[in-house]
Amino acid sequence: MKELIAKYLEEIRAARIEDFKDKAAEIDRFRVRFLGRKGIMNELFEQFKTLPADQKKEVGTILNQLKTAAQARVEEWKHFVEESPELNASHDLTLPTDLLQSGSRHVLSVTMNEIADIFARIGFTVEESVEIEDDWHLFSALNFPPDHPARDMQDTFFVEKTEGQQDIALRTHTSSVQVRVMETHKPPIRIIAPGRVFRNEAISARAHCIFHQVEALYVDRHVSFADLKQTLLYFAKEMFGEQTQIRLRPSYFPFTEPSAEMDISCNICGGKGCNICKGTGWLEILGCGMVDPNVLEACGIDSHEYTGFALGMGVERMAMLKHQIRDLRLYFENDLRFLHQFDHLV
Ligand code: DAH
Numbered sequence: 463m464k465e466l467i468a469k470y471l472e473e474i475r476a477a478r479i480e481d482f483k484d485k486a487a488e489i490d491r492f493r494v495r496f497l498g499r500k501g502i503m504n505e506l507f508e509q510f511k512t513l514p515a516d517q518k519k520e521v522g523t524i525l526n527q528l529k530t531a532a533q534a535r536v537e538e539w540k541h542f543v544e545e546s547p548e549l550n551a552s553h554d555l556t557l558p559t560d561l562l563q564s565g566s567r568h569v570l571s572v573t574m575n576e577i578a579d580i581f582a583r584i585g586f587t588v589e590e591s592v593e594i595e596d597d598w599h600l601f602s603a604l605n606f607p608p609d610h611p612a613r614d615m616q617d618t619f620f621v622e623k624t625e626g627q628q629d630i631a632l633r634t635h636t637s638s639v640q641v642r643v644m645e646t647h648k649p650p651i652r653i654i655a656p657g658r659v660f661r662n663e664a665i666s667a668r669a670h671c672i673f674h675q676v677e678a679l680y681v682d683r684h685v686s687f688a689d690l691k692q693t694l695l696y697f698a699k700e701m702f703g704e705q706t707q708i709r710l711r712p713s714y715f716p717f718t719e720p721s722a723e724m725d726i727s728c729n730i731c732g733g734k735g736c737n738i739c740k741g742t743g744w745l746e747i748l749g750c751g752m753v754d755p756n757v758l759e760a761c762g763i764d765s766h767e768y769t770g771f772a773l774g775m776g777v778e779r780m781a782m783l784k785h786q787i788r789d790l791r792l793y794f795e796n797d798l799r800f801l802h803q804f805d806h807l808v
Contacts, residue, residue: 474531479539489539496532569804573781574656577676580700581654589653591639597629599638603760604717632660636677644761650682667789674777681770690771702729718751748775
């Protein structure tokens, strides 16, 4: 009798609900077979009565174990089926489904696409390139002096630090794509380069170690500063509205000469002065300039024949100004309450 009980115990332990086809029916069949009035358990208890007294203690114990195991299995399976009714329910195809909540694009992607669309309308195509760059494309070809602070560990995440032009780093700006494109394409070149950039900055409301930029580059014969100005005005009006005005302030970047920074008239107060523009009526938007002849030459383009302009802007800043977002960290926290505010933008 002991062997028989052991065999049943093994069967109960090995039975898997996953193998049942019609789960509710098979659970019930199992229950009747073991625990029903004429089931295995009752039959075993009948046999038990006929055992010699000295065996009763031992067999009684394992017999009770068997009964408990069978009951436990039935309870466990019933619970399983109740928790996942779809396993067993016959499907009513006419029932309405739960509404699926659809996702939406991140406000930064929307902003980047918008910038790309504005430039596409005046003939700029999109170029993408690597995020892990070498010193040449990040700095040297862009006319950075050897001791420029951007080459310092303070600002740049290095992947491999050797001495000089073999250094490998996470790109600190998308200007590196200018070099990659000029090295491989002949003018006329008219591209924008959107993408992720990395800087060794403490994270705050105004700075982050990962952010996004869009670079634009136009190289051809007779490209002038007037072309740059007109392109900037066009961009500012398309991005921030027809009433937007721009102003250029002289600036310095190693890769452009002359260089400038562009401000737009504050789109919150219309130029009167508010706390967003800190009372000045102007908001700083991007850096730009005429491509330095040294950069053209480093990329194999004859600087006597060709000229060009370049500009670079921060995507987070564009979106902040457009949608009055006050804290950079919000972009990367994936808080749905923040993200859903931009669902309508597509
Ligand atoms: N690379 C600059 C930065 O990361 C932005 C920039 C300024 C890009 C001037 C340009 C430019 O193309 O002409 O701050």
